[in-house]
Amino acid sequence: MKNFLLIISMVTLSLCVSCGSSEENSIEDDLVVQDVNNQYGDTTVAFPKLSPEAEAEISNWSVFDDFQNEMNSLNGSTISEIRNKTERLKLFTDSLSKKIPETLATQPITSRLLVVRSRVYLLxxxxxxxxxxxxxxxxxxxxxxSASINFYRQIDEKFHKARIDQEREDDEKKELEKQKRFLDSVYQAELRDQQN
Structure with missing residues (x-):
């Protein structure tokens, strides 16, 4: 009789344990289903607008528009959408790094692009x-x-620096021209004084 009670208690205990584990599996399945429908990322993030000079140069970089569109739509995506988009982003960043326009092939820009590419692969x-x-x-x-925003800013900064350098060069030319006119007028005045 004691053996019979022991066997019944073990069977009852194993039933309770197995029922509990199926309930846990059910909860895990619900969590997996819930994760599939979750949206990831901050949809309020706005990527910087590039300057007209940068936009003009970027238009020669054929894959950049595709990359930019994919990045703009990445935040707020479900896990299955993220999987698809990261596949495309891997292709785009690989292509971008192979075909950098000469004017954009600076160390800071290529470094930022490398960081973006690494982040795409990690995601x-x-x-x-x-x-x-x-x-x-x-x-x-x-x-x-964040890496993409820094990449955009670096591109824009390159053209901003170029614009500042051009303005500085123009100002220096104007100053040299002004000094030359002044020296010419002084020279002309001395010639007149000598003739008188």
Missing amino acids: DQEAKKSRVDSLSIEEHLKELT
């Missing part, structure tokens, strides 16, 4: 994991967005 790697870590996805998305 893609995280998004393709079998168990999605929402916090990690959010962090990688935030870092990619």
